[in-house]
Amino acid sequence: xxxxxxxxYDVVVIGAGGSxxxxxxxxxxxxxxxxxxxxxxxxxxxxxMAEGGAAASMGNVNPHDNWQVHFRDTLxxxxxxxxxxxxxxxxxxxxxxxxxxxxxxxxxxxxxxxxISQRNFGGHEYPRLAHVGDRTGLELIRTMQQKIVALxxxxxxxxxxxxxxxxxxxxxxxxxxxxxxxRISGAFGYVRDTxxxxxxxxPAVVLATGGIGKSFKVTSNxxxxxxxxxxxALRAGATLLNMEFVQFHPxxxxxxxxxxxxxxxxxxxxxxxxxxxxEGKRFMFDYVPDVFRAQYAETxxxxxxxxxxxxxxxxxxELLPRDEVARSINSEVKAxxxxxxxxxxxxxxxxxxxxxxxxxxxxMHHQFKELADVDITKxxxxxxxxxxxxxxxxxxxxxxxxxxxxxLFAAGEVSGGMHGSNRLGGNSxxxxxxxxxxxxxxxxxxxxGLGESRPAVDEKQVExxxxxxxxxxxxxxGENPYDLxxxxxxxxxxxxxxxxxxxxxxxxxxxxxxxxxxxxxLAAAGGRAYNPGWHLALDLRNxxxxxxxxxxxxxxxxxxxxxxxxxxxxxxxxxxxxINLICHYDGEHxxxxxxxxxxxxTELLELFEKSELKKYxxxxxxxxxxAADAKEEDK
Amino acid sequence: MTYTAQFRVWRGDAGSGELQDFKVEVNEGEVxxxxxxxxxxxxxxxxxxxxxxKAGKCGSCSMEINGRPRLACMTRMNLxxxxxxxxxxxxxxxxxxxxxxxxxxxxxxxxxxxxxxxPDPKIKPGELRMQQEDVQRSQEFRKCIECYLCQNTCHVIRxxxxxETNFAGPRFLMRIAELEMHPADEADRREIAQEDFGxxxxxxxxxxxxxxxxxxxxxxxxxxxxKERVVGRRYDPLVWLGRTITRRKAGKDTPKVPNTTP
Numbered sequence: 001x002x003x004x005x006x007x008x009y010d011v012v013v014i015g016a017g018g019s020x021x022x023x024x025x026x027x028x029x030x031x032x033x034x035x036x037x038x039x040x041x042x043x044x045x046x047x048x049m050a051e052g053g054a055a056a057s058m059g060n061v062n063p064h065d066n067w068q069v070h071f072r073d074t075l076x077x078x079x080x081x082x083x084x085x086x087x088x089x090x091x092x093x094x095x096x097x098x099x100x101x102x103x104x105x106x107x108x109x110x111x112x113x114x115x116i117s118q119r120n121f122g123g124h125e126y127p128r129l130a131h132v133g134d135r136t137g138l139e140l141i142r143t144m145q146q147k148i149v150a151l152x153x154x155x156x157x158x159x160x161x162x163x164x165x166x167x168x169x170x171x172x173x174x175x176x177x178x179x180x181x182x183r184i185s186g187a188f189g190y191v192r193d194t195x196x197x198x199x200x201x202x203p204a205v206v207l208a209t210g211g212i213g214k215s216f217k218v219t220s221n222x223x224x225x226x227x228x229x230x231x232x233a234l235r236a237g238a239t240l241l242n243m244e245f246v247q248f249h250p251x252x253x254x255x256x257x258x259x260x261x262x263x264x265x266x267x268x269x270x271x272x273x274x275x276x277x278x279e280g281k282r283f284m285f286d287y288v289p290d291v292f293r294a295q296y297a298e299t300x301x302x303x304x305x306x307x308x309x310x311x312x313x314x315x316x317x318e319l320l321p322r323d324e325v326a327r328s329i330n331s332e333v334k335a336x337x338x339x340x341x342x343x344x345x346x347x348x349x350x351x352x353x354x355x356x357x358x359x360x361x362x363x364m365h366h367q368f369k370e371l372a373d374v375d376i377t378k379x380x381x382x383x384x385x386x387x388x389x390x391x392x393x394x395x396x397x398x399x400x401x402x403x404x405x406x407x408l409f410a411a412g413e414v415s416g417g418m419h420g421s422n423r424l425g426g427n428s429x430x431x432x433x434x435x436x437x438x439x440x441x442x443x444x445x446x447x448x449g450l451g452e453s454r455p456a457v458d459e460k461q462v463e464x465x466x467x468x469x470x471x472x473x474x475x476x477x478g479e480n481p482y483d484l485x486x487x488x489x490x491x492x493x494x495x496x497x498x499x500x501x502x503x504x505x506x507x508x509x510x511x512x513x514x515x516x517x518x519x520x521x522l523a524a525a526g527g528r529a530y531n532p533g534w535h536l537a538l539d540l541r542n543x544x545x546x547x548x549x550x551x552x553x554x555x556x557x558x559x560x561x562x563x564x565x566x567x568x569x570x571x572x573x574x575x576x577x578x579i580n581l582i583c584h585y586d587g588e589h590x591x592x593x594x595x596x597x598x599x600x601x602t603e604l605l606e607l608f609e610k611s612e613l614k615k616y617x618x619x620x621x622x623x624x625x626x627a628a629d630a631k632e633e634d635k
Numbered sequence: 636m637t638y639t640a641q642f643r644v645w646r647g648d649a650g651s652g653e654l655q656d657f658k659v660e661v662n663e664g665e666v667x668x669x670x671x672x673x674x675x676x677x678x679x680x681x682x683x684x685x686x687x688x689k690a691g692k693c694g695s696c697s698m699e700i701n702g703r704p705r706l707a708c709m710t711r712m713n714l715x716x717x718x719x720x721x722x723x724x725x726x727x728x729x730x731x732x733x734x735x736x737x738x739x740x741x742x743x744x745x746x747x748x749x750x751x752x753x754p755d756p757k758i759k760p761g762e763l764r765m766q767q768e769d770v771q772r773s774q775e776f777r778k779c780i781e782c783y784l785c786q787n788t789c790h791v792i793r794x795x796x797x798x799e800t801n802f803a804g805p806r807f808l809m810r811i812a813e814l815e816m817h818p819a820d821e822a823d824r825r826e827i828a829q830e831d832f833g834x835x836x837x838x839x840x841x842x843x844x845x846x847x848x849x850x851x852x853x854x855x856x857x858x859x860x861x862k863e864r865v866v867g868r869r870y871d872p873l874v875w876l877g878r879t880i881t882r883r884k885a886g887k888d889t890p891k892v893p894n895t896t897p
Contacts, residue, residue: 044693099760105752107770114764150751156894193732222688256664262690370709482676526681530733533680
């Protein structure tokens with residue numbers, strides 16, 4: 001029998017990006033012995049790629065901003081399908097989470113008064129994103145990495161061992177959660193370097209594994225984004241919410257082919273960049289949807305006036321929420337007005353001096369220069385949609401991040417509900433901080449509540465997990481994991497991508513079924529030490545399960561909303577808005593059920609005018625909104 | 636546009652290894668990491684390569700390409716002639732785990748020995764006021780993606796393993812400089828920069844700056860100013876007076892964090 005290294009912890013956090021690190025800091029601050037499982041080296045997680053900033057209504061640049069306005073923007077962006085309690089907590093707590101980072105050493109860009117500067121972004125009414133140039137994610141992750149080191153230094157001083165109460169397991173992957181009855185009892189995985197197995201005996205696990213983008217061909221996501229947390233949660237008996245909502249970021253690089261999908265930050269547009277088609281036209285003016293008509297400029301003059309005088313001009317349509325911009329670019333390209341390599345033009349070179357571009361968008365300048373031989377101070381970029389973020393995820397309790405499985409928590413991209421059908425740029429970094437902290441706190445409280453009755457690890461489950469992990473290595477002749485991965489990516493990209501049709505999604509489900517069969521015969525050559533083919537074979541199981549959830553949910557939801565666009569059902573439906581689609585798993589098949597959405601509290605609904613709510617909701621949902629009626633009559 | 640390139644890739648583990656030759660397809664616009672991925676997908680499925688973002692932002696895919704320390708994801712194939720043999724080897728300064736992957740834990744140990752950011756405990760969250768021009772210096776150093784190419788290149792440890800205990804390397808001397816220049820930090824790490832982290836070993840040959848993929852001016856903006864501060868701390872007779880009137884705690888050098896050396 002294979003040797004397994006065993007560890008005992010109070011809380012195991014799977015994932016070392018923003019939400020995982022924030023959850024781990026919190027669990028440790030609550031006195032819990034905490035393990036952080038990092039699929040890559042410590043400090044390399046996908047959060048480093050976040051560019052634009054973290055949204056928090058501090059009001060440092062425009063004093064009109066407050067949490068209510070942020071809440072309202074978030075719901076508009078999510079087309080009113082957000083979990084309202086999550087959106088409220090997020091809007092209220094983001095500023096504190098940002099200020100806290102500053103006390104841990106983060107250095108955000110400043111205003112003239114010396115406060116944290118805030119920038120404009122799509123869908124946000126006021127300048128709201130705390131930022132550091134265009135590398136805000138790096139600042140977040142480094143700050144929290146250094147906070148964890150600071151906590152370890154405390155323990156080194158007090159207890160003589162820096163890893164006494166918080167330890168990072170770098171380049172370690174969890175493949176399975178373990179349960180005692182219906183409760184979490186631990187987690188099983190392997191160390192990349194050696195291929196050795198390890199077992200965590202722990203009553204509480206926080207999933208912070210991020211997203212699913214590596215199941216799509218064109219994506220801005222890193223190799224880690226294989227839906228591990230989504231899939232493990234399903235297998236452990238938790239549920240996933242609204243997996244059909246996948247965000248395609250409007251601006252990924254399109255050329256050269258090897259960098260297709262790499263992100264071009266929304267800050268380019270927030271800072272004044274414009275989108276043009278091959279005829280030189282700023283086409284976004286033609287695509288402002290009815291629900292946003294009131295808030296967006298109708299002429300280039302008005303749009304350009306907004307940057308300096310936002311009180312007297314409406315926003316440029318380039319700053320519509322991401323789903324709108326991505327669909328518009330897609331339509332322009334389909335209509336034959338695209339750029340030479342199948343995108344559209346994103347231009348800053350004619351909009352601001354080279355010096356400003358270099359100061360505000362240094363990483364973008366660097367990225368295009370190095371990878372595409374394009375100098376963005378002199379010529380436009382070519383951009384097109386790229387799979388960026390999944391709004392769907394583990395169904396959680398908003399206040400604690402608890403899933404339906406006792407002891408299992410989730411935070412960040414792997415959790416669902418916060419962003420509704422479409423996430424606003426900048427709301428992800430603040431989401432990580434707000435709900436990472438809450439999940440860490442929730443896990444700690446859960447452990448406290450257990451007292452002496454801790455769950456025990458079932459050795460049969462460990463044996464099963466060991467066998468499952470070793471199978472691809474032991475198989476002599478079988479499917480090549482790289483080939484299977486590439487076919488999966490092509491399938492989801494082509495058939496469950498930015499524009500969806502019933503027959504294509506049925507075809508996708510057929511193909512996924514065949515891929516699943518073949519995945520049962522995966523073979524990885526080589527040994528156990530740092531063997532990427534073996535690791536991919538293990539990741540594929542998760543990608544296939546999550547892919548099935550996305551395809552099934554997308555086939556079921558017969559409307560178009562946010563990150564889910566149906567060619568055959570192009571309109572938004574007020575009846576569908578009331579329904580959350582919940583994925584569950586019986587060990588063989590993914591099932592779907594419909595569940596009513598949480599209602600928005602009346603006092604929060606009254607932040608909107610009734611005429612706007614009517615565009616989203618049924619009449620019966622709006623009866624009794626007296627204050628909104630009165631507000632409308634006032635006009 | 637498409638051609639066949641000749642790659643020589645180091646394969647092996649801590650015990651032994653050798654360069655192996657491959658012929659592999661290259662397409663327009665590709666980087667070295669693309670070609671290594673193609674090798675994995677078509678010829679050597681277990682070739683160990685550490686990578687993550689493939690966009691030059693995470694600093695994982697550090698290796699030596701034709702002898703030069705580089706990020707594989709930012710090294711364009713059009714840098715090389717089509718008939719050139721491209722040799723890819725692991726970072727030389729760190730122990731090999733397998734193939735192109737090295738054990739960089741040295742760096743995480745050093746990071747843990749440096750006293751962390753220490754703000755005035757009386758300041759509450761949200762109260763900090765700092766000017767852009769004051770935060771800018773440390774911001775430059777915080778661009779660091781921890782690829783450790785500078786650590787790998789610095790001859791103080793590249794050629795002299797015995798210096799590893801007493802020298803933190805450019806990345807972590809720069810971290811000390813970053814904290815020393817942070818407008819809200821109150822600790823004083825100048826003494827330990829010299830005594831414990833080996834600032835004196837650095838003879839400003841600027842090799843670290845040359846290989847930095849973020850183009851941080853490590854030597855000019857971090858190491859030399861830090862050296863100047865250390866000299867000021869040690870020999871300036873005004874330091875005694877200065878210490879009594881500045882916000883820094885009088886005469887207190889912040890010690891290296893105890894119990895952090897393995």
